[in-house]
Amino acid sequence: MTARNSIISMLFVCLSCLATMFFVEQRWHDQVASPLSNLVPFISIILFVVVIFTLALRQALTMYVASIIALSTIAHFYILPYFSEQQALANAPLMLKLQTEHLLMSFIVLLPIFGLITIPAHRLIKSFLYLLGSLIAWVFFSIVISKAEPIVIEVSTKVFSSIAMHNPFETFWFTPLEFALICITMVAMLVIVLGSHKNLYLLAIAVMAGYVIAKPSPVSIVLLACLASLLCLYSAIMNSRNMAFNDELTSIPARRSMTQYADELSRHFTVVMIDVDHFKRFNDKYGHDSGDDVLKLVASKIAKTRNGARAFRYGGEEFTLVFDGKYIDDVRETIEDLRVEIESYPMAIRVQKRSQKSASQSRNRRQSPLRQEIVKVTCSFGIAESLSGSKDFKPTLKRADNALYKAKKAGRNCVRTA
Numbered sequence: 001m002t003a004r005n006s007i008i009s010m011l012f013v014c015l016s017c018l019a020t021m022f023f024v025e026q027r028w029h030d031q032v033a034s035p036l037s038n039l040v041p042f043i044s045i046i047l048f049v050v051v052i053f054t055l056a057l058r059q060a061l062t063m064y065v066a067s068i069i070a071l072s073t074i075a076h077f078y079i080l081p082y083f084s085e086q087q088a089l090a091n092a093p094l095m096l097k098l099q100t101e102h103l104l105m106s107f108i109v110l111l112p113i114f115g116l117i118t119i120p121a122h123r124l125i126k127s128f129l130y131l132l133g134s135l136i137a138w139v140f141f142s143i144v145i146s147k148a149e150p151i152v153i154e155v156s157t158k159v160f161s162s163i164a165m166h167n168p169f170e171t172f173w174f175t176p177l178e179f180a181l182i183c184i185t186m187v188a189m190l191v192i193v194l195g196s197h198k199n200l201y202l203l204a205i206a207v208m209a210g211y212v213i214a215k216p217s218p219v220s221i222v223l224l225a226c227l228a229s230l231l232c233l234y235s236a237i238m239n240s241r242n243m244a245f246n247d248e249l250t251s252i253p254a255r256r257s258m259t260q261y262a263d264e265l266s267r268h269f270t271v272v273m274i275d276v277d278h279f280k281r282f283n284d285k286y287g288h289d290s291g292d293d294v295l296k297l298v299a300s301k302i303a304k305t306r307n308g309a310r311a312f313r314y315g316g317e318e319f320t321l322v323f324d325g326k327y328i329d330d331v332r333e334t335i336e337d338l339r340v341e342i343e344s345y346p347m348a349i350r351v352q353k354r355s356q357k358s359a360s361q362s363r364n365r366r367q368s369p370l371r372q373e374i375v376k377v378t379c380s381f382g383i384a385e386s387l388s389g390s391k392d393f394k395p396t397l398k399r400a401d402n403a404l405y406k407a408k409k410a411g412r413n414c415v416r417t418a
């Protein structure tokens with residue numbers, strides 16, 4: 001999935017989650033207590049399943065999201081009412097008014113920070129630290145908000161009246177302090193989104209949590225728990241699916257995806273095997289990291305092939321293109337264009353500057369500076385089309401591989417057919 005696609009789909013998820021929450025909130029607001037309270041055990045089971053799933057799938061951040069939502073639900077329905085009752089019975093002034101909204105707020109403020117920092121620890125320890133951080137922040141926010149909020153409200157009222165304006169916070173969903181915290185969170189979230197689109201679903205959960213802070217009620221908390229659990233589960237499944245089906249280095253589909261795609265092909269298809277020329281020599285000269293950069297660049301060029309092509313990393317420095325419903329003659333020109341495009345593209349790679357004088361310096365490569373170098377890379381191509389009436393993929397792939405061997409023998413940087 002491209003960054004643009006995932007941003008669009010996450011916006012869709014955000015909006016539809018908010019719309020659902022808004023709709024249910026409006027419809028069920030008067031009958032909240034009984035029907036939705038009955039859902040709590042059900043939600044706890046969902047959350048439990050999510051935590052188990054995420055544990056199995058090794059994602060500390062998803063596990064943290066699931067546990068904090070589970071905790072808020074439990075706190076909202078069981079712990080906080082119990083404490084309020086006890087304190088009311090004891091006739092004691094509430095020393096610290098812990099609220100579910102504050103727990104959720106600590107969660108949405110810390111979420112982007114956790115997304116940005118890397119803790120070199122086991123995922124279990126990591127998610128425990130995330131959880132601990134949120135709980136400390138919960139108490140902290142509760143103190144800050146209960147102490148500072150009246151002052152901030154007073155100041156904002158004075159400021160607006162001094163400039164003869166109506167104080168918008170009087171009718172706004174959020175108080176000024178909450179609004180400031182949510183703005184900070186959103187900026188940090190944007191940093192995450194711009195840095196990596198992989199954690200976008202967390203943004204959707206944070207937006208929903210924002211809604212719950214604005215309109216805390218059993219309905220919105222139950223909905224947040226349900227929707228966030230489903231999103232966490234979905235993201236965990238998608239991530240593990242991506243890990244299995246996409247190549248980690250080049251981000252294009254891996255060989256496993258090709259095997260799956262082979263089952264969906266029609267009777268006529270064409271397979272192209274592609275191999276980077278003299279790649280071992282390249283690795284030896286510029287280092288493995290620069291070799292990886294080249295593979296990424298070549299993969300990005302191959303992935304852009306038009307004419308209905310599907311690109312896969314076959315393994316190592318080999319790639320495969322599959323054209324469903326096409327014959328060799330339909331794709332010959334496309335492949336020749338791709339060969340020329342790769343050959344003529346000046347690839348900028350980061351190369352470690354190695355000192356020729358000092359052997360000890362060259363051994364310590366981490367300290368030597370990086371410089372950019374423009375390199376030319378070429379690839380060899382072998383094309384084969386399916387034999388008439390045969391849907392079998394493997395023999396066609398084998399013939400494409402034989403054609404690739406012919407291209408290598410013919411001097412590389414050329415296209416040969418089976």
Ligand SMILES: Nc1nc2c(ncn2[C@@H]2O[C@H](COP(=O)(O)OP(=O)(O)OP(=O)(O)O)[C@@H](O)[C@H]2O)c(=O)[nH]1
Nearest residue numbers: 275276277278279280281283288289291292316317
């Ligand atoms: N950097 C990097 N190198 C890889 C990767 N996978 C395989 N290689 C290297 O790719 C090289 C492949 O070399 P060969 O199969 O001998 O072929 P070649 O040097 O490309 O030569 P020809 O195919 O004959 O043109 C090996 O040195 C592998 O170590 C990878 O993911 N990253």
